[in-house]
Amino acid sequence: MATIGFIGVGNMGGPMAANLVKAGHAVRVFDVMEANVARAVAGGAAKAASVADACKGAAVIVTMLPAGPEVRGVYGGAGGVIASAAPGTLLIDASTIDVDSARAVAADAAAAGLLMIDAPVSGGVGGASGGTLTFMVGGPDEGFARAKPILEAMGKTIVHAGPSGNGQAAKICNNMILGISMIAVSEGFNLAARLGLDAQKLFDIASKSSGQCWSMTTYCPVPGPVPTSPANRDYQAGFTAAMMAKDLRLAQQAAQAAGAVTPLGAAAAQLYALMGAAGRGAVDFSGIIRLLDGK
Numbered sequence: 001m002a003t004i005g006f007i008g009v010g011n012m013g014g015p016m017a018a019n020l021v022k023a024g025h026a027v028r029v030f031d032v033m034e035a036n037v038a039r040a041v042a043g044g045a046a047k048a049a050s051v052a053d054a055c056k057g058a059a060v061i062v063t064m065l066p067a068g069p070e071v072r073g074v075y076g077g078a079g080g081v082i083a084s085a086a087p088g089t090l091l092i093d094a095s096t097i098d099v100d101s102a103r104a105v106a107a108d109a110a111a112a113g114l115l116m117i118d119a120p121v122s123g124g125v126g127g128a129s130g131g132t133l134t135f136m137v138g139g140p141d142e143g144f145a146r147a148k149p150i151l152e153a154m155g156k157t158i159v160h161a162g163p164s165g166n167g168q169a170a171k172i173c174n175n176m177i178l179g180i181s182m183i184a185v186s187e188g189f190n191l192a193a194r195l196g197l198d199a200q201k202l203f204d205i206a207s208k209s210s211g212q213c214w215s216m217t218t219y220c221p222v223p224g225p226v227p228t229s230p231a232n233r234d235y236q237a238g239f240t241a242a243m244m245a246k247d248l249r250l251a252q253q254a255a256q257a258a259g260a261v262t263p264l265g266a267a268a269a270q271l272y273a274l275m276g277a278a279g280r281g282a283v284d285f286s287g288i289i290r291l292l293d294g295k
Helices: 013-022 034-042 051-055 068-075 099-111 124-130 141-152 166-194 199-206 241-258 263-277 285-292
Strands: 003-007 026-030 060-063 090-093 115-118 133-138 155-162
Touching: 003 013, 003 051, 013 026, 013 034, 013 060, 013 124, 026 034, 026 051, 060 068, 060 141, 068 090, 068 099, 090 099, 090 141, 099 115, 099 166, 115 141, 115 166, 124 133, 133 141, 133 166, 141 155, 155 166, 166 199, 166 241, 166 263, 166 285, 241 263, 241 285, 263 285
Parallel strands: 003 026, 003 060, 060 090, 090 115, 133 155
Antiparallel strands: 115 133
């Protein structure tokens, strides 16, 4: 079992750290929010006083942070991960950030004799709690091989997507597809309602026809057809609209930098930004159906 420093134990990082504890690892946690640390400690983790303290004696450092600037800040500087970790330490950044930041931090880590992978996740809070996350991993083969047993304690599917930054690339491409498809499914159900077609009837037909997709069959945005979907809990978030808006912004930034044409991705980014502006950023992203219906 490994000694693991875990930095960022909020809604996603907290359950992930708890699963590492359950797997028998010795986990030391740090977060700028004391309440997050307290929850992790109650679940069996030890408290670290700082980023540097979390790195002390750790064979593996895991980070789950909000965005690129936070990742650069935590890894860089005199008290950051790169300066504090011992040579040969494995660094796993599970944050969803821009590709450029992921590659820049990985290069800095390699220059310091550290092995780093980017490993953003899919699966939301439910997946984090249940240990069923999907990890999309970018980084060297050696890093992936060393990280896989650690990731398997937190997730069900671990895919090596290629060199550093490719995990982030996979995540933003996947979530652009997801955001677009949720809007399409929502528009379909809204139109059906206006035409007098029962939602269950549309689901029974479309879920077995060419309109079938994950946003419909697993995460249906109308109450009823999929009992486990957030639509049946007044859109209590599994994955917030604000997080979807963030991922769509990252996808658009990457598309512009790469010269890729993504008009539907751009439209989806605008719609989720509107949802946030309407004060609905904390609800589940499937709640976009209400915005599209004028509610």
